[in-house]
Amino acid sequence: MPDLAPPLIAWYRENARDLPWRRDGFGAWGTLVSEFMLQQTPVARVVPRLEEWLTRWPTPADLAAAPPADAVRLWANLGYPRRALWLHRAATEIRDRHDGVVPRDVDALLALTGIGDYTARAVAVFAYGDRHPVVDTNTRRVLARAVDGRSQPGSPAKADLAAMTAILPEAVDDAALVNAAAMELGAVICTARSPRCEVCPLADACAWRAAGYPDTGDERRKQARYEGSDRQARGAVLKVLRDADDHVARAADVIAEWPDPRQRDRAIDSLIADGLVEATGGMLHLPR
Structure with a gap:
């Protein structure tokens, strides 16, 4: 398999969007809040709401001290409002179990309410700089195309973590960049419906492109129509x-x-x- 890390890192350094959670000093709590908000929600809707939350509740203890109603109210139109309750409960658990500090250990993160494989590893990697595979929907699509030659990824599985691990460099800083770059590439270039293959940094190494862009089917679960639901x-x-x-x-x-x-x-x-x-x-x- 071609080494995907160098072109991903080079492309990301030149093209990464300027987003709050990518700035120096953003912190583990901000990273955790942003990851909760970004689940199935566009970045453009998250950024202003995230800034509101972190201004009002700059630490887990601040949120834990507020009534759950305040969290649900400030969540507003982000969608999937149970995430607001889960984040409030996670903040309470961080205060009570971890002295108010977002844990670094993946297992400790997984033990918090509302946190799964992706969010736990995202916090450990992007907030604390540890080396773990971070796999979201965009990453899975990049791996499906570039590595497996498929037009769309299959259903999420534990094997996704192994697939991402296989392309990570050994150097911790570079591994974090590759995690972020794969996610960014899937979000802005290797999109689900209209991939911009002509500007993709992985074009020369992409198995799907080499195979002639075959339609290998789409196993993604279709979201039910919102109107009238x-x-x-x-x-x-x-x-x-x-x-x-x-x-x-x-x-x-x-x-x-x-x-x-x-x-x-x-x-x-x-x-x-x-x-x-x-x-x-x-x-x-x-x-x-």
Whole structure:
């Protein structure tokens, strides 16, 4: 297999976007918050929200001291709001178990609420400079094409970590750069629908290009349409409760105009089950 590290590093040094979490001194807590926010959410929506969060809660202890409702409210329209609750719980665990310091050890990170293989290794690598494989959706697509000659990656698997490890240089700093570069390449060049192969630094080494860009199928799970979905109903309920500040609202009044009352009630029930909404005497409010 060609050595992909040198062209990835050279390209990244010249072309990496200037993003807050890539700046010197950003810190492990900022890295952790950014990784929570970036899951299935575009960078452009994350950056302003991230700056708000870190201004209001510059340490895990600051967030842990706030009511969970504040975290859900400030999460606003980032989507998948359970992440706000998980981040609040993780902050509490960091305060109580790790003296308020985001742990460096991958296993310790994995033990925190809401943190999986990707986030744990991302914090260890990008905040602390350790050598681990970091694999997100963009990385998996780059590896599928450049190494395996496939048009799209398969379903996420533990083997992805081994595949990324295989292209990492031994030098710790270079390994971190390759992790970041593979993610960046997948985000801006080796995209899912319109890859810009003519400007890709891996063009000469890419197995998919060498094979003539075959369509090898797409096993990615398709996301359900948002319009008219239960997710949209959940979002509408949460918006009402976020805008209500500390007040509560009668369940029957929340998005009363929603065209499908059964879907509205199902959305409320699911939000209560997820801990994002609490019900007290027929009244709804964010978690306290």
